[in-house]
Amino acid sequence: MADKELSNEEIDSFKKELADIKADMMRKELEDIKKERMRKELEEIKAERAAIPASPARTVYVQAPAPAISPVNLALSALMLLAAGYLLGTVFGMDVAGTINGYISGLSLPFGGDLIVAAIAIALALLGTAIMTIVRK
Helix, strand or coil: CCCCCCCHHHHHHHHHHHHHHHHHHHHHHHHHHHHHHHHHHHHHHHHHHHHCCCCCCCCCCCCCCCCCCCHHHHHHHHHHHHHHHHHHHHHHHCCHHHHHHHHHHHHCCCCCHHHHHHHHHHHHHHHHHHHHHHHHC
16 A cells, blocks of 8 residues: 555544544543442442431420410400400490390390390400410410
């Protein structure tokens, strides 16, 4: 065979091909190294899990937070207590119970207006007292 002289373009193309081949080989080697490393780490983790016995279920204690009462709730509880006192003191004198009796007389209920006013006042007083008790705790 006759010796041929290669042109600069051919030399450059061969260099590029060689660089591509080297880069591809390096990439493959790096992937193999990464796979081997990951395999070793996985084996170590499996060995650690096998060495550590399964721990029994742990009991977790959770402390419930104390109820937080805002100033708005405190004001509403005081308002309920005042309304209960108003109903018991003033409204009975204004014959509201008689007016309620007039409204419910056609319903033939076993209770009257005075009992309804007293029940509402007691319910408001109990709610106000309960909220005040929670605030103190």
